[in-house]
Amino acid sequence: MTLIWLRTSLRVLDNPIWQYSGALDQGAADTTLILTPALEQYRQHGYGERKLDLLRTQQKAFAEWARASGIRVHWLEADTYRAAAEQVLQVAHDKGAAVLLADREYGLNERRRDAWLGKRLNAQGIDFTLVDDRLTYPPETVLNGQGQPYRVFTAFKKAWRQRWSEHPVPPFASPAWAGPLPEPEQEAIAALQRYVASEQQRYEEVRNDLGRPVVSGLSPAIANGLLTTRQAFAETAAQATGSGEQPGADKWLDEWIWREFFYAVGYHFPDVYLHRGLQAWTDLVRWDKDHKKLQAWQQGRTGYPVVDAAMRQLAATGRMPNRARMFTAAFLSKDLLLDWRLGEAWFLDQLLDADFAVNNGNWQWGASTGVDAAPYFRIFNPLRQAQRFDPDGDYVRQWVPELAHLEGAAILDPSPLEREAAGYPPPLVIHKEAAERTKAAFKAAKEQNAHLPEDADYS
Ligand SMILES: Cc1cc2nc3c(=O)[nH]c(=O)nc-3n(C[C@H](O)[C@H](O)[C@H](O)COP(=O)(O)OP(=O)(O)OC[C@H]3O[C@@H](n4cnc5c(N)ncnc54)[C@H](O)[C@@H]3O)c2cc1C
Numbered sequence: 001m002t003l004i005w006l007r008t009s010l011r012v013l014d015n016p017i018w019q020y021s022g023a024l025d026q027g028a029a030d031t032t033l034i035l036t037p038a039l040e041q042y043r044q045h046g047y048g049e050r051k052l053d054l055l056r057t058q059q060k061a062f063a064e065w066a067r068a069s070g071i072r073v074h075w076l077e078a079d080t081y082r083a084a085a086e087q088v089l090q091v092a093h094d095k096g097a098a099v100l101l102a103d104r105e106y107g108l109n110e111r112r113r114d115a116w117l118g119k120r121l122n123a124q125g126i127d128f129t130l131v132d133d134r135l136t137y138p139p140e141t142v143l144n145g146q147g148q149p150y151r152v153f154t155a156f157k158k159a160w161r162q163r164w165s166e167h168p169v170p171p172f173a174s175p176a177w178a179g180p181l182p183e184p185e186q187e188a189i190a191a192l193q194r195y196v197a198s199e200q201q202r203y204e205e206v207r208n209d210l211g212r213p214v215v216s217g218l219s220p221a222i223a224n225g226l227l228t229t230r231q232a233f234a235e236t237a238a239q240a241t242g243s244g245e246q247p248g249a250d251k252w253l254d255e256w257i258w259r260e261f262f263y264a265v266g267y268h269f270p271d272v273y274l275h276r277g278l279q280a281w282t283d284l285v286r287w288d289k290d291h292k293k294l295q296a297w298q299q300g301r302t303g304y305p306v307v308d309a310a311m312r313q314l315a316a317t318g319r320m321p322n323r324a325r326m327f328t329a330a331f332l333s334k335d336l337l338l339d340w341r342l343g344e345a346w347f348l349d350q351l352l353d354a355d356f357a358v359n360n361g362n363w364q365w366g367a368s369t370g371v372d373a374a375p376y377f378r379i380f381n382p383l384r385q386a387q388r389f390d391p392d393g394d395y396v397r398q399w400v401p402e403l404a405h406l407e408g409a410a411i412l413d414p415s416p417l418e419r420e421a422a423g424y425p426p427p428l429v430i431h432k433e434a435a436e437r438t439k440a441a442f443k444a445a446k447e448q449n450a451h452l453p454e455d456a457d458y459s
Pocket residue numbers: 207215216217218219220222223252255256258259262320321322323325326329347348351353354355356358359360362363366
């Protein structure tokens with residue numbers, strides 16, 4: 001009998017758990033699957049209802065698939081990780097299992113839970129095997145020449161790509177006994193294939209076009225474990241035509257490596273799971289505490305049309321293009337000088353693709369507190385972003401309807417009279433002044449840090 005506990009990797013295809021557990025050969029009847037939907041725990045982690053709805057649907061569909069394929073399923077609802085682990089321990093004990101296999105998770109609470117459970121299983125003579133799946137290479141194996149984790153993406157990517165060219169990892173075999181795929185997985189696979197076939201080549205050119213970004217839209221499926229980097233690389237290779245350059249595909253696959261990078265950062269620097277800046281000195285920045293500014297940002301009432309368009313899109317749909325995520329994040333931390341953690345939490349609550357490690361990594365990048373090699377005085381100008389990526393104002397027109405009557409680029413920076421007539425607010429801050437204030441706040445933090453002992457703890 002094979003006992004498997006799946007947490008995130010609720011996926012039939014390319015799932016190494018089947019191979020590692022022997023379930024490929026043994027068959028479904030000898031496999032017992034434990035699922036422990038712990039939605040309350042995810043809420044405590046800050047995930048919002050949109051993401052939880054997707055998870056619920058996915059978990060149910062996977063359980064149905066497993067039962068239809070002949071697997072015995074234990075569906076154990078639990079409010080917390082600890083409660084889930086206690087129930088799993090009991091099942092392993094009752095079944096007299098020799099081994100429990102689980103998909104490895106890299107978050108801090110997840111690791112603590114597994115350490116807790118591992119000790120207790122081992123004490124009962126049960127082996128606990130964690131199978132790497134969500135990352136192509138285990139995070140402790142992608143290190144620099146000094147055996148240290150990477151803090152800069154380009155160096156990580158180079159090492160990762162080098163490793164891939166030497167040891168590519170094709171998708172894992174799926175069980176011959178598997179019934180038709182669960183619907184969410186079926187849809188995710190079809191969307192991956194469609195995107196690679198029809199849009200991927202144009203990725204580099206048009207991914208930043210706010211009105212019509214040519215992007216995959218796969219992130220909710222990826223964040224919830226329905227697709228893997230292995231599959232993205234395999235699909236791209238399968239559909240490649242000729243041996244020529246494929247800049248669109250390369251750039252797109254690099255984005256997948258960003259995801260692997262931020263997971264590795266979270267693994268090696270678990271302080272980020274405790275809401276600390278990766279560059280510790282940035283926790284000394286004196287952020288503004290004006291709650292009204294935060295609300296204006298959340299509601300899309302900052303008076304910067306392109307920022308407001310993006311924030312309203314997020315609130316209405318749970319989606320926002322990457323470019324807009326970059327400048328709205330920068331706007332919160334650099335223009336409003338609000339603590340980046342407030343924005344991080346809002347995104348986590350609202351995004352359909354909310355994913356702690358990826359969200360945190362990007363927020364810290366945007367706020368210049370994280371892995372970015374660029375210094376804090378890189379500050380996005382929101383109007384310039386609008387002019388570059390929404391030159392005709394179509395994106396703003398879609399999400400800020402009270403300004404929709406303004407033609408062409410006029411919508412990007414309405415006059416005081418036009419704002420008043422439309423009931424649209426004046427700018428919350430003047431960008432140039434705000435940028436100066438932010439630079440001064442970061443500089444002061446840096447100077448303060450210089451006067452502290454090197455191992456000072458700011459927590
Ligand atoms: C402030 C901020 C917060 C973010 N929060 C999240 C989040 O919680 N969850 C999330 O999945 N992405 C997050 N991103 C990254 C990125 O914006 C989304 O992954 C992307 O917009 C999803 O659209 P897509 O699936 O069409 O991506 P595509 O452009 O088609 O890219 C393919 C895949 O690559 C990965 N990817 C793309 N960009 C990034 C990136 N910058 N960092 C890491 N992985 C990336 C995603 O898995 C994505 O689905 C955030 C970005 C910023 C700037």
